[in-house]
Amino acid sequence: MNEEQDRKNIGGGVLEAIKRGKIRMRPRWHFVLRAVLLITGIALMFLFLFYLISFIFFTMQQAGNWFVPVFGPRGWLVFLRSLPLLLICLSGIFIVVLEVLVKKYSFAYRKPLLYSASAVLLLVLLGGAFMAPMHRGFFRSAQENKLPMMGLFYKNFGPPQRPGEVHRGEVIGRNSDGLQMQDVFGGTSTVVIYPETRLPYGADFETGDTIVVFGQKDESGTIRAFGIREIGDFDLDSGFRRSGKMFPVMK
Amino acid sequence: MSLADRTDEEVVAMVQGGDVDAFGVVVERYEQKLLRYARKFLFGQDDAKDLVQDVFIRAYSNLQSFDAKRRFSPWLYRVAHNEFLNVIKSKKGKETFSLFDIDVLFPHPIARETADERANSREIKDWMEKSLNSLDAKYREPLVLYYFEEMNYQEIADILQIPVSTVGVRLGRGRALLKKNIRPDK
Numbered sequence: 365m366n367e368e369q370d371r372k373n374i375g376g377g378v379l380e381a382i383k384r385g386k387i388r389m390r391p392r393w394h395f396v397l398r399a400v401l402l403i404t405g406i407a408l409m410f411l412f413l414f415y416l417i418s419f420i421f422f423t424m425q426q427a428g429n430w431f432v433p434v435f436g437p438r439g440w441l442v443f444l445r446s447l448p449l450l451l452i453c454l455s456g457i458f459i460v461v462l463e464v465l466v467k468k469y470s471f472a473y474r475k476p477l478l479y480s481a482s483a484v485l486l487l488v489l490l491g492g493a494f495m496a497p498m499h500r501g502f503f504r505s506a507q508e509n510k511l512p513m514m515g516l517f518y519k520n521f522g523p524p525q526r527p528g529e530v531h532r533g534e535v536i537g538r539n540s541d542g543l544q545m546q547d548v549f550g551g552t553s554t555v556v557i558y559p560e561t562r563l564p565y566g567a568d569f570e571t572g573d574t575i576v577v578f579g580q581k582d583e584s585g586t587i588r589a590f591g592i593r594e595i596g597d598f599d600l601d602s603g604f605r606r607s608g609k610m611f612p613v614m615k
Numbered sequence: 616m617s618l619a620d621r622t623d624e625e626v627v628a629m630v631q632g633g634d635v636d637a638f639g640v641v642v643e644r645y646e647q648k649l650l651r652y653a654r655k656f657l658f659g660q661d662d663a664k665d666l667v668q669d670v671f672i673r674a675y676s677n678l679q680s681f682d683a684k685r686r687f688s689p690w691l692y693r694v695a696h697n698e699f700l701n702v703i704k705s706k707k708g709k710e711t712f713s714l715f716d717i718d719v720l721f722p723h724p725i726a727r728e729t730a731d732e733r734a735n736s737r738e739i740k741d742w743m744e745k746s747l748n749s750l751d752a753k754y755r756e757p758l759v760l761y762y763f764e765e766m767n768y769q770e771i772a773d774i775l776q777i778p779v780s781t782v783g784v785r786l787g788r789g790r791a792l793l794k795k796n797i798r799p800d801k
Contacts, residue, residue, distance in 0.1 A: 382675060
């Protein structure tokens, strides 16, 4: 009896409301549009994160801090201290938003959060690492004031701002104590190599090699090298290379 | 073929095509199930009928988002779940329903129900009748969907939008809590 009553009330009420036009079925395009917006949102979020993460990689590579963990705990300390926390926090927020969006799909919510979040993180890190070289061009344009909107961004975050213990440069000669290096500011430094200097990838430095020197620089421009490594594939980007010569632009 | 002989998905496709009367068949097929779901999950609220009516209204409004190639019942239960969750959220203080749960974070081995537990499903239903109200909503809901609505793990995962392994964890914990409430000495 109760069931029959429920049926009359619910079924009758709903159908009556539909027929009177009180309830309307949303058109299919409404849901298609929502789906398209969601996919677009996810794609834009991925692109933005690729950009942000690659920029973090780029600044750390350009400052040289990316390469110092190889020198042991002291290198790790400098590496951790040099992390751009503001950009990392911003990336973290966007990764959370991206995860929330991705979780709307069954392939994501059916798996533990750890898996889907790890997959998102791995994707943005890989994409970021892949896109890092793109910033060289942007950075050069910013230095030449050819990047009106983003130029300030590159100038504010752009590498390197204050030389600390990490020095990037190009080997311009060798001497009995060590090396002569032209840094990204255009200055010349003497790098003194000691028996205890850490050389994880050997001491076979040649003129033209791009290196990272880890150590304190004194007032005379001499660096007491705690460690040196070659970073062959990472060109100096604070200066230009024209016809094989470096033209420093920061003075 | 009469409407009664058609599958849910075929009937829904007719409604999507403009046959309003076919929606009456959908209501007829699911109203008792959804009333039971509402009464068990929201522990016998007086307004269960109104809530189920709202579920059908919402389902009708959003029917074009349903893909007729998929199963209709998990989709409809998902609509109901969202509606009921809004009720729980609107009655703050009475019951909490966390947006984030640690259970969904880590992988768990999928603890399928043993043959023994399946044989005791009548007994578990009896426990639920007596003591379901004592359980948190996050344990109560999968138990109701599994034992009363006879959904499988995958369907429950789709309705609640949680990992399949988490469904197993919540069912296991829910059963254990029920057992503890019914037989405190064990």
